[in-house]
Amino acid sequence: MEDRVASLLLDWYADHARSLTWRAAPGSALPDPYRVWLSEVMLQQTTTAAVAPYFSRFTQRWPDVQALAAAPEEEVMAAWAGLGYYSRARNLVAAAREVAAMGGFPDTEEELRQLPGLGAYTAAAIAAIAFGRRAVVVDANVERVVSRLFAIEEPLPGSRKIIRQRADSITPDERSGDFAQAMMDLGATICTARDARCLLCPLQEVCQGRVTGDPLRLPVKAAKKPKPSRTGTAFWIERDSHVWLVTRPGRGMLGGMRALPDDGWSAGSDGDEEAPLSGAWRAGGVVRHSFTHFHLELGVAIHAGDDCGEPSGLTGGEWWPVAEIEAAGLPTLFAKAARLALARA
Incomplete structure (x- = not known):
C-alpha cells in the first residue's frame, strides 16, 4: 500500500492544489525560501484564510529577508x-537577522532548526518545499490523514510517534515538498476534521480507515481538560484626545506589544491590584477572549478628562492619538477593549 500512496496523491495534487500566494505550482521550480519560511511561521496554529492578508501586507512592505531583518521590531510587531x-513575530525578526547575517537560508532541517522559532515541523516543511530535500512533514492535517489512512487506534498525542513513522514510510524521495503540500491540501479539503469525503479521495482504495466504515472517529483524541478562566481589568486613560498606551514586557503574554495598561491578569492575578490612577472611574463593559490555555474576562475601566495627569507606576508608556488607535497595532484582546471604550465614551 505504501508504495502507491505518493503516486496517487501527486497525481491528484496536479489537478487540485490550492492556489495560495506563497506557493509554487505543482511540479514547477522551487519557490523563494523567504516566502515559504514567512508563510510557514504565520501558519503555525493559524488558518490559511487568516494568514493570506497578513502575508500579502508583509511581503509588500518587506519583500525579502534583508528588508525584514532591517525593520524595527516594534514595526513588525x-x-x-x-x-x-x-x-512568533519576535522570533521572526530574530531569525530574519540571523539569516541576513549568514547571507541566506540554510537548506537542511538540522540547520533550519537552529533559527529562532523553527521547530521540527516548520524546519521540515521549509527543507522540503523550498529546497527539495526529502523531509517528513507532519502538521495537524497530515496527522489526521495518516491516522485514517493506516487506521491508527492509539489516541493522540501518544500516537504521534507511529504517525511520523507511517508518514515517513509514504514520503517519496523526489518531490517531497509537493507531497507534503498535497497531504496538507487533502486534509484541508477532503479528509477534514468534520467530514471524510471518501468518494472524492485519491487514496480511497488504500485507506484502512475507510475499510473500518467509520473514518471520522480517527484520529482518536484524549479527552480535553477544561480551560480555566481568569478575570482582570484594562484601563482606558484619555487626555486631550490621546490615550495612554504601554509596551508590554518582551517576554510573556503578548510580549513586546503596545497595549492598554492592565492589572496584571497575564501574571495569573484575579484583577485585585489597585487602579493606576485615582479619580473618577466608570465601567466600560467587559470583553471576553480565549487564549490557548485559559479564558479571560477583561473589564474596561474608563478615566477621561483634563485631570488625567501622567499615569504613575506605569513605565514604557506613551500618549497615543485616539483617532489613530487602529495604527497602534494593538493585539486582538486590547483592540476589543479599545473599541468598547470608544463605544462607551
Whole structure:
C-alpha cells in the first residue's frame, strides 16, 4: 500500500492544489525560501484564510529577508497585531537577522532548526518545499490523514510517534515538498476534521480507515481538560484626545506589544491590584477572549478628562492619538477593549 500512496496523491495534487500566494505550482521550480519560511511561521496554529492578508501586507512592505531583518521590531510587531501567538513575530525578526547575517537560508532541517522559532515541523516543511530535500512533514492535517489512512487506534498525542513513522514510510524521495503540500491540501479539503469525503479521495482504495466504515472517529483524541478562566481589568486613560498606551514586557503574554495598561491578569492575578490612577472611574463593559490555555474576562475601566495627569507606576508608556488607535497595532484582546471604550465614551 505504501508504495502507491505518493503516486496517487501527486497525481491528484496536479489537478487540485490550492492556489495560495506563497506557493509554487505543482511540479514547477522551487519557490523563494523567504516566502515559504514567512508563510510557514504565520501558519503555525493559524488558518490559511487568516494568514493570506497578513502575508500579502508583509511581503509588500518587506519583500525579502534583508528588508525584514532591517525593520524595527516594534514595526513588525504592530504589523503582526491580530494574528496571535506574538512570540512568533519576535522570533521572526530574530531569525530574519540571523539569516541576513549568514547571507541566506540554510537548506537542511538540522540547520533550519537552529533559527529562532523553527521547530521540527516548520524546519521540515521549509527543507522540503523550498529546497527539495526529502523531509517528513507532519502538521495537524497530515496527522489526521495518516491516522485514517493506516487506521491508527492509539489516541493522540501518544500516537504521534507511529504517525511520523507511517508518514515517513509514504514520503517519496523526489518531490517531497509537493507531497507534503498535497497531504496538507487533502486534509484541508477532503479528509477534514468534520467530514471524510471518501468518494472524492485519491487514496480511497488504500485507506484502512475507510475499510473500518467509520473514518471520522480517527484520529482518536484524549479527552480535553477544561480551560480555566481568569478575570482582570484594562484601563482606558484619555487626555486631550490621546490615550495612554504601554509596551508590554518582551517576554510573556503578548510580549513586546503596545497595549492598554492592565492589572496584571497575564501574571495569573484575579484583577485585585489597585487602579493606576485615582479619580473618577466608570465601567466600560467587559470583553471576553480565549487564549490557548485559559479564558479571560477583561473589564474596561474608563478615566477621561483634563485631570488625567501622567499615569504613575506605569513605565514604557506613551500618549497615543485616539483617532489613530487602529495604527497602534494593538493585539486582538486590547483592540476589543479599545473599541468598547470608544463605544462607551
